[in-house]
Amino acid sequence: MSGDPILRLENIVKSFGGLTVLRDISLDIADGESLTIVGPSGSGKTTLIRLLVGMDEPTSGAIWLRDRRIERVPANKRPTCMVFQSLALFPHRSVGQNIEFPLKIRGVAAAERKKRALQLMELLRLREDYYGKSVVQISGGERQRVALARALAFDPEILFFDEPLSALDYRLRKTLEKELKDLHARTGKTFVYITHSLEEAMVMSDRIAIMRAGRFEQIAVADEIYARPRSRFVAEFMGEVNLFDITATVEGRLEGEGIEINLPAGSSPATAVLAPGEKVTLMVRPEFVHFLENGHVSDFHLRGTVRAEYLLGSRMHYEVERRDGSFVTVEKLREDRFKGKPGDEVVLGWDVEHCHIIAEGRP
DSSP: SSSEEEEEEEEEEEEETTTTEEEEEEEEEETTTTEEEOOOOTTSHHHHHHHHHHHSSSEEEEEEETTEEESOOOOSSSEEEEEEEEEEOOOOSSHHHHHHHHHHHHOHHHHHHHHHHHHHHHTTTTTTTTSSSSSGGHHHHHHHHHHHHHHHHHHSSSSEEEEETTTSSHHEEEHHHHHHHHHHHHOOOOOOOSSSSSHHHHHHEEEEEEEEEEEEEEOOOOOHEEEEEESSHHHHTOOOOOOEEEOOOSSSSBBBBTBEEEOTTTTTTOOOOOOOOEEEEEEOOEEEEOOEEEEOSSSSEEEEEEEEEEEEEEEEEEEEEEEOOOOEEEEEEEEOOSOOOTEEEEEEEEOGGEEEETTTTTO
16 A cells, blocks of 8 residues: 555535535545444435435535546546446446446457456456356345446545445344455455445454534544544444543643552543643543452442443443443453353452543644
8 A cells, every 4th residue: 555645625615505525625635545434324425425326416525536626527537437336337238248337438459358358257256157147146145246346447546435234134234245345355446435334344344434414523443533533423333332531630630430550649631631620531442341359459440330331242242231320331252251140249450550531622
């Protein structure tokens, strides 16, 4: 992946009548990068991908492809290609004819078209004898591969994906996630992927961009977004999380209602230096919360009652009710499961190195 941006967005705004859907969006996408854009429904991600692929134009702002402005260039004049959720294959044509279609409209000779189609079928792990088979006679996963092969036949500089795996069953999605990641590595193409699935984003991306209300809330590698989110929204969007309101006292200590904090005065999680009286959010992921037994201590601990336990394959998920009625989530590997049962009083603890401070009120 090159460090030079292949695609650059500068202060993009998109409005429909009096409704502003995208608000001052700026972003650099590196050549060869795999970037995934995620966000809840209504966050603006579909509108953004329509602008990037050339299906719509921004109200204001600039889109650069290398050193060329393209925000007014229509989709068919751009060196980019889109893989849709619906796949948009031609049902009356064969696998080979679908893959060859971009080459045919460019006037490529039939023999050369077939040669390229067979090369792409091999790349996408489609059997050669599928070349003459109707696309309605193959499986959903195979149709997905045909759509990818057809997109690559354009030889685009950038491939855009609009939730292409959402209609597939779980096992097939997991397989294709890995295959898409491998395909990205083998082709060196730039991938820009839209999804609502955090698992897809975490598996496939060099970077993840979280959208909220028409803006990017955070753009970073998956580990950073998961461990060091900039806001409560990102923390909650990136999976199960425990959030606590914390105040830094004038004496330099941390206080939180119902939480015992065993830290020296003036110390706090390494992710923040707090001013006296500052109110922030303390975050800890469920996998770092432990059931404390036999007098064991930790930097933070609280008391509660186990209300529910759930088996999630290799992991156990616990809901512990605090005295104020709020809940704390704990996750353990199955072999480390809690020895008690729902209704038991417990002490939960976690250490400062596994915490993160979210300070949204700072300028």
